[in-house]
Each structure stands twice: as structure tokens, then as C-alpha cells.
Amino acid sequence: VIDETEIHGFIKFAERLAELARAQILPRFRDGGGIDSKSRIAFDPVTDADREAERAMREAIRAEYPDHGIIGEEFGAERGQLDFRWVIDPVDGTRAFVCGVPTFATLIALEQFETPILGLIDQAFTGERWIGANGGCSYIRDGGSIACSASSCTELSGARLTTTDPRASGYFDAAEAEAFAELSSKTCVQRFSLDAYGYALLALGQIDLVIETSLKRHDWSALVPVVAGAGGVISGWDGQPLAESPRGRIVAAATPALHAAALQVLSGR
């Protein structure tokens, strides 16, 4: 168990990491728009932003907490078996980034014994930041901070639903796409292509339900303290913890009742 002073220090440090990432990412956002690339996902500005932001964050972690482990999207695991480890994804939402859409995010998590105890979601262009820790979640913008609270939505019929791509050709396989379509038809509004920003909006009470698959630890670790800190529920499609979810299937909901209603459609699929 860690005390409040210690977690406060970790939060300040996570914010410093987010600033280091912003400094690498923002100058490369919407750069190279004229490049006629056949492989946009691999084009230089985004891979540079990813690599340089992760490099800067790793350096800072090594200097500040030499005994902490690191798992990152670009450079893999570094002493990842220790009590504390940082799990970072410099640019979540690569497709949003290459399309100039300000919904990509930097994800920073601190795990203790493989459980995320701190999660930070940072949007460099809009200057928005979410920090989940200590059972709460803060939203920070323009120097101001508010406490996050998920919505009170309890029924699918009133739910605002999001996923990255509803098609079977995207992240979903055919069975997952079918399950999503069934769930989607019961909800009120659907929005797509938000990546981690969708979970951040859930913490703000603006999205009620996020359904995804194919998420890796660096994609979801930071989301857990943010969603839970805002009063939401996050698990695998079978209701189990995310670390045990097959195919990285994830469901995040504003309330336990809405979570249960979604699981009823999704579990066993």
C-alpha cells in the first residue's frame, strides 16, 4: 500500500511525462499533409512523434525512478517484472493522428503488482488532460481542474455508444462485429473512431458506453483508473479483469447497471 504523499509525487511526475510527450508530439501533428504516401500509418511524422515521445519519457523514468519497470508501445519491456512499472503509449490513435483529428492521446499508467493505480490521458492539441488515481479522476484544462463523474445512464436505450470501427473489416472479427451490431441497435447514439478519447469522454459524463477489441496492455492500462475514478465500470466482455480478457475485448460503462446490460449481449460471444 502506498500513502497519499507518494501517490501525489507519482501524479506530478506523470504530468511531467505528459509535458515531455507533448513537446515531441505537437510540432509533428498535421505535419507532412502533402505527402502522398501509400502507407500513411507508417509515415514519418507519426512514427517520429511516437518514438521520440517514448524515448523522452523512458529517459525521465530511468532518471527519477531507476528501480521502476517500463512497458512501452515502441521499445517493449524494460525490467517489467518489478513492483512498480510505467506503461506508456505515446500516441494512441495513430489513424486519428495521421488524419489530423485531435482525438489521439498520450497514455501513461503506473502499475503496482500489475494493477494500474494511476492513469493519465493527455490530448496535446486541445490541451485536455485526465488523471485517475486514489479512487477519483480529475479533468484539467487551461489551468483549471474539475472532478470527473460518469453519467447516470443505466439503460442501453439511453446510451451514447462508441467504438473505433463498427465493421468486421476493422478491429472486430465477424462474430465481434455481429455482437456489436446487436448491442448498437439497442442504443441511442453511436460515434466512431475516438480511440482512448472515448473513455476520457465517458469519465466526463459525455459518452456512456465504450465497446472495443484488440486492445493491448499499453492501450488499456491508463484507462482503468480514469474510468473507475469517475465512477464507471471497466472489464473484459466476459466481466473478467482486462488482463485476462481474450483478444483484448473491453467494455467500459458509466454505471454498473449499464455495464450489466452490455455484458448480457456481449458475454459468451
Place this chain on the structure above:
Amino acid sequence: VIDETEIHGFIKFAERLAELARAQILPRFRDGGGIDSKSRIAFDPVTDADREAERAMREAIRAEYPDHGIIGEEFGAERGQLDFRWVIDPVDGTRAFVCGVPTFATLIALEQFETPILGLIDQAFTGERWIGANGGCSYIRDGGSIACSASSCTELSGARLTTTDPRASGYFDAAEAEAFAELSSKTCVQRFSLDAYGYALLALGQIDLVIETSLKRHDWSALVPVVAGAGGVISGWDGQPLAESPRGRIVAAATPALHAAALQVLSGR
């Protein structure tokens, strides 16, 4: 024909309209997140934002240009048959607005003899603004202004494609969804749910192709000078002007070659 001083006056006035709209919209954005509504699209903050922003803009137009017509989403046409008319949509992307996503937009167009000669796209939360007029397009943020230029993408295989919703259950009917799926499979990256913001990103060289249907005049009029002013091409799926496009089918492309490649898949569908 109008001279440069006159169009400069219209641009300044369009910016004033955008400011009036922002003042009504921004305080209502992300408001009421806790409301458990079964009909999110009709919930109060967005309808209030829509109505009050349009009311403020109409009042200003009547005072400044009493002989100009007005077409708006909320209150219909007002002396709409005159030489000059303003075509306004206070909140394009109602679904984005109710989900807290900062990609909704205020659209303001000035038409002369039913041809849009000035188009303005405003995003209140990110503080971004696009103004197309005089054969050019400007992007304005933080007091700075840059000239917009669409990308040089000429082939579908290198194209970043967007539409509001790829499903037949959304804006597309079954045949349109099939045509979109065929086109989409030939492109490089797909993003969804951007509404008018997708056309604005095309003007910035970040999106290469936008395919949509079901657009009304207040949805597309402001987009035409923005896309054309950045060097892009915009038309119906049959290549005809938008006013004559059946079912409001629209294709916007970064280059004439990319536009032609898209029409080859879409026309006759």
C-alpha cells in the same frame, strides 16, 4: 460580380456571426452530461445551442444586410429568393455535440444567385476557423492565419477517407453503403463521425477524400468555398453540382485525379 472590398466586408461580418454563435454554443457544450435521456439528440443543451445561435445570427444579418435572404436549419427560409442569402447551420454534428466530441461545427455560407461565394467553418472548443472565399481558404487559430492547401494525393490506395457512418443503418441506404464499402476497401485509412470537420481537415491537407449522403443545403453550402479554396474538388456522386445531387450525395477530394477515381466507383450507384 462583387469587388474585393465588398467580399472583405462579408468575411469580417461572417467572422462576427461565428463569434455570436460561439457565445451561445460553448457554454452549452458538455453540459447536462448526467441527464439520463432516451432521446439524446433532442436533449436541451444542443437544441438550445442550435436555436439561440441561429437566433443571434439572424438578428445580426437582418440589422447589417436587411435586403439579404436567410436560410437556416432551425427557422427555415426568410426572404430566401434574393440575390444574396446567408445559409447557416449553428451546430452541424449534433451527435458529436451530445457526445462531447469537439468536431461539431458552425457553418456559415453566403450565396450569390444560389452559388456559395463565401464559406466559414468554426469549431468553438478548439478555437479553429476556416474561411473560404475569393478562390482561397484561410485557417485561423490563436490569432494566426495560414493559407490552406489540400493534399497532393491522386490515388485511392494512398487516400485517407472519411464518412459520418459506414453502416447501412446510418445515413447510407443499402446500395450507398455497398458503394462506400467498395470504395473504402481501396483506400489507405478510414475515419468516421467527423461531419463537417472532415471537409475542414481536407482543406488542411489531412484528409484526402470525404464521401457522404443525406446532406441538405445548410450542411454543404459553406463547405464548397472551403474545399475549392484549398484546391480540392467537391460535387455530387454523379459529378454534378451539389444542388442537383439526388439524396444529397457528396464527394470531396483533394485533387481532380482522386475525385475522378472516386467517381468511377460511385457514379451510377
